[in-house]
Amino acid sequence: MTVRVRFAPSPTGYLHIGSARTALFNYLYARHVGGKFLLRIEDTDIARSSEESTRSILDGLAWLELDHDEDIVFQSDNAEKHRVTAKKLLAEGKAYRDFTPRVAPSDANVKDAIKERARATQGEKNMRDNPYRELSSEESDARAAAGDPFAIRLKVAETGKTSFEDAVYGLQERRLAETEDLVLLRSDGHPLYNLAVVCDDIEMAITHVIRGQDHLTNTHKQVLIYEALGVTPPTFAHLPLIMAPNKGKLSKRKHGEVVSMTTYRDAGFLAAAFRNFLALLGWSAGEEREIYSLEELIEKFSLEGIHRSNAVFNFTENDPCRWTDDKAQWMNAEYIRMMPVAELLPFVKTELKATKLWREEYEPEGRALTETISSTADAGADERSAGVAIDTPEHGSYDWFVQTINLIRQRFFTLRDFSSHGRAYFSEDYDFDPAAIEKNLSKFPDLKMWLPELADRFDAEFAEESVSSLHVIKGFLPFTEENIETVIKSFAEEKGTKLGVIMNGARTLLTGVAVGPSMLAVFETLGKERSVLRLRSQIAWNS
RNA sequence: GACCGGUUCGUCUAGGGGUUAGGACACCGCCCUUUCACGGCGGCAACACGGGUUCAAAUCCCGUACCGGUUACCA
Numbered sequence: 001m002t003v004r005v006r007f008a009p010s011p012t013g014y015l016h017i018g019s020a021r022t023a024l025f026n027y028l029y030a031r032h033v034g035g036k037f038l039l040r041i042e043d044t045d046i047a048r049s050s051e052e053s054t055r056s057i058l059d060g061l062a063w064l065e066l067d068h069d070e071d072i073v074f075q076s077d078n079a080e081k082h083r084v085t086a087k088k089l090l091a092e093g094k095a096y097r098d099f100t101p102r103v104a105p106s107d108a109n110v111k112d113a114i115k116e117r118a119r120a121t122q123g124e125k126n127m128r129d130n131p132y133r134e135l136s137s138e139e140s141d142a143r144a145a146a147g148d149p150f151a152i153r154l155k156v157a158e159t160g161k162t163s164f165e166d167a168v169y170g171l172q173e174r175r176l177a178e179t180e181d182l183v184l185l186r187s188d189g190h191p192l193y194n195l196a197v198v199c200d201d202i203e204m205a206i207t208h209v210i211r212g213q214d215h216l217t218n219t220h221k222q223v224l225i226y227e228a229l230g231v232t233p234p235t236f237a238h239l240p241l242i243m244a245p246n247k248g249k250l251s252k253r254k255h256g257e258v259v260s261m262t263t264y265r266d267a268g269f270l271a272a273a274f275r276n277f278l279a280l281l282g283w284s285a286g287e288e289r290e291i292y293s294l295e296e297l298i299e300k301f302s303l304e305g306i307h308r309s310n311a312v313f314n315f316t317e318n319d320p321c322r323w324t325d326d327k328a329q330w331m332n333a334e335y336i337r338m339m340p341v342a343e344l345l346p347f348v349k350t351e352l353k354a355t356k357l358w359r360e361e362y363e364p365e366g367r368a369l370t371e372t373i374s375s376t377a378d379a380g381a382d383e384r385s386a387g388v389a390i391d392t393p394e395h396g397s398y399d400w401f402v403q404t405i406n407l408i409r410q411r412f413f414t415l416r417d418f419s420s421h422g423r424a425y426f427s428e429d430y431d432f433d434p435a436a437i438e439k440n441l442s443k444f445p446d447l448k449m450w451l452p453e454l455a456d457r458f459d460a461e462f463a464e465e466s467v468s469s470l471h472v473i474k475g476f477l478p479f480t481e482e483n484i485e486t487v488i489k490s491f492a493e494e495k496g497t498k499l500g501v502i503m504n505g506a507r508t509l510l511t512g513v514a515v516g517p518s519m520l521a522v523f524e525t526l527g528k529e530r531s532v533l534r535l536r537s538q539i540a541w542n543s
Numbered sequence: 544g545a546c547c548g549g550u551u552c553g554u555c556u557a558g559g560g561g562u563u564a565g566g567a568c569a570c571c572g573c574c575c576u577u578u579c580a581c582g583g584c585g586g587c588a589a590c591a592c593g594g595g596u597u598c599a600a601a602u603c604c605c606g607u608a609c610c611g612g613u614u615a616c617c618a
Contacts (some may be wrong), residue, residue, distance in 0.1 A: 010618045045618060110615070118614050119544045147611050151616050169548070178546055179616085186616040193618050213571060216547065217613045240549080240611095277555095281568090284556060288566040307556085309549050310611060314569090327555060327568045337581075410581045421580095440578080488577090503577035515579035 003035025005208045006201070007061075007068070008075075010042040011053035013252050015060030016259040017211060018242045019314060021278045025239060026210045027066045028279070028301035030383040038204055039068035042075045044196050049076075060261035064271050068170050073204060075196055082191030085229070086152045086184040089142040094228040095184060097140045097150035098132045103189050127180045128158050152185040154224060162220040167237035170211070174220045182221050194218060198225040206234050210303075213238040235360035237303050240282045241310045250313060258315055258324055268414030269328075270347065273335035277328040281311045282439070291334065341406045345369035348405055348418050355419035357426040362401040395527040404525050407517050424511040426524065430531075432540045440504040441540060446497070448541055452500065454491055457534035461487050462528050477526040479528040481520040510534045 007023040009015070015023075030037035039061075043049040061068070089095040132140070133155065144150060165175040184195040191199075197218075201209065209219075216238050226233040240456035244250045249442055250259055257263045264274050276292055284307070285292075285300040292300070336344065346369050352358035363369050393399030408422045424430040441447055462483070463476035476485040492499045503519040510531060516522060523531050 008618095012618075013559060042618065048617075063587060098616085100616090106615095110617075114615060115544095115613095121544080125545090145589095153616090172547080174546070180614085183616050188616080192616070195606090195618090199579080212612090213548070214612055215618095220547095238548090243611075245554085249611085279554065282555095286557065288557065289568055290555090307549095311556090314554050322569095325554080325568085330568055333580085411579065413580075436578095498577085500577040513579095517579090517581080519577055 001134065001207060003030060003033045003207050004038060004205050005030045005065075005205050005210055006204060008040040008042050008211075009057050009196070010045065010048070011050060011057060012045070012048045013053055015073050015261045016250075016252055017261070017278070018250065018259075020060060020064060020261050021242060022211055022239060022260045023066050024064065024275060024278050025283065025301075025306070027418060028297055029208065029210060029303065031298040032301045034434050035207070036069040037066070038070055038073070040073040040075060040200060040204065042193070042196070044075050044079070044191060044193065046076070055375060056262065060265075062277055063261060063265045068314060073200065075200060075327040075531070078196070078200055078203070079191055081203070082196050083185060083189060085189065085199050086195060089184065089228055093137075093155070094131055095152050095154050096135065096181075098130060098183070099142060099143055099148050099150045100130070102149070102151070127156070127177060130181055133181065149187040151183045151187045151200065153181040153183050154228060156181050156224060160224045162235060164219065164223055164236055167208075167235055168306045169216070169238055169308060172219070173217065174217075179220060179224065180435075182224075184225075186283050194221050194225060198222050198229070201234060202229070202231055208235045208237060210237045211239065212241055214241060228366060237306065240307050242281060243310050243312050245312060245314050245316070247310075247312060259313075264324075266349065268416035269332050270335050270339075270415070272339070273332040274328065276335075277331045279326070282307050290331070291338075295408050305462040329397065329413055336414070341402060341409075342369070344409065345402065345405065347415050351415045351418050352426060357419055357423065359396060359426075361396050362398060364398055394452055395530070400525075407521055407525055410517060411515060421513055424513075430512045432508065432512045433514060436508045436512070437540055439514055440508040444501050444505060446495070447501070448538075450495055451505055452503065452536045454488070455532040456504070457487060457491055458528060458532050458535070479524060481518075481524050484523045506535065509537065509540050512540075
């Protein structure tokens, strides 16, 4: 029998981190065993469900690239089947009509109210004391025929227990005395969650139910429904929960954006990195290793590797550097600097397009960004060698673009950094970090004279960019790291200043920020003309 | 309250009778260096507590504490 799992979110908001991980684990399990990963939208709570939420959830799954098999099932479409099932159980005497008038749930803190009520009964409540439980079928039929509204409840045996072997938590048992006669069908004919889930899981031929452990008690109820229906229950695997930093519940309402998948997509996270992070929250392959490609996760995933204890998703509210989990941020940075640059390029393109920094020359006709490129742009190329070794490509060209991305990605954390911190590489219109100006320019007033002077020196020493290194006019050096270094060193010597003063001043003026790759590489990457132009610029001094 | 589950560095975790209790993130220090958020090296830091079982317990058993989940005519 082929394995069939499902991810079954209720569309009451965006896809949050916990659901995303549930979806991921279902996906990984299905792919690992060569089964099917199905999607079911549990929209039976009409009041709280929305199409917008459904769309948002689908967006989140699409971003994470968790493709589902077969058509999406909308639970509300199956309501009639659920009703038929409830009535069948009623007819078989496995369920009964409850004519108790419905009490409207208090609107505000439903959870608290329920907890309060449960506490009040001190656990001494007899779950079998419903006055309609033993009503004769004649009387029940008569009242129903007379139009009395009723809910349909499952008739749970007085003694015995439910049990199932959980793939994560092991044998689970619960005395029937702890389980109420659960409602299957509301008095308005609306099927309830546990019935709907069981019916749909049967109909979809689900073999493994992988979901959060907050469903552990529901599972006992569902097992009862399976038994009443005479169907063997699927295998259950309950997942530990993801908690807030205070080990409390991680909620959309309380924690907001930080738990939403779209936040990470919009913040410039790579889906591959976030998936990797998510996979390691509550699961491990038992190795001393952190980075796994999707293929590797699929290959290594197993239900045995799932933990039993909850995991904290760490972040600090009001701290821009710690707005989300440190490890998630690290992992994203790791992916950005280590993944094959050809795979990164399309994401950078999207980012630059969104910020109007993209130029078509970066991707000329007939040349896809994902094409394998020159030797310097291998995966994880060290910045110390990234900018050297080959001829400087023409500024603005495809090769230049690839080389530049490879150079600057070493210190970036998100895709957004390419358009913010890396803006000076793609535009003449970039901002200057006040702290950088303070540290590298203001402290050395001489630089206001020296840097334009250095520009003159560049003009005198270096060939125009259009002149390739093969056709260097005698006396004009190509604008390469090696040559630039020689010129700047002697320049600094002449001025009797430390090399660093010149370098850092130039860095600030040329890139607007105090951090970045080797300054020699920056010069070369920017090219002689831009370097000269920017060295002469006084904008930074005035801003 | 009752039922169920959990507890290894701050966080994610490895380890399931004998380990100097390992790794990652974060933090700190040193090195590299023109800067740095890259890189290299190093450091700080944990078996919740109490009883058993055993020659030996982080590991097995019991209890306690704490944390979490559930307790709806919500999903």
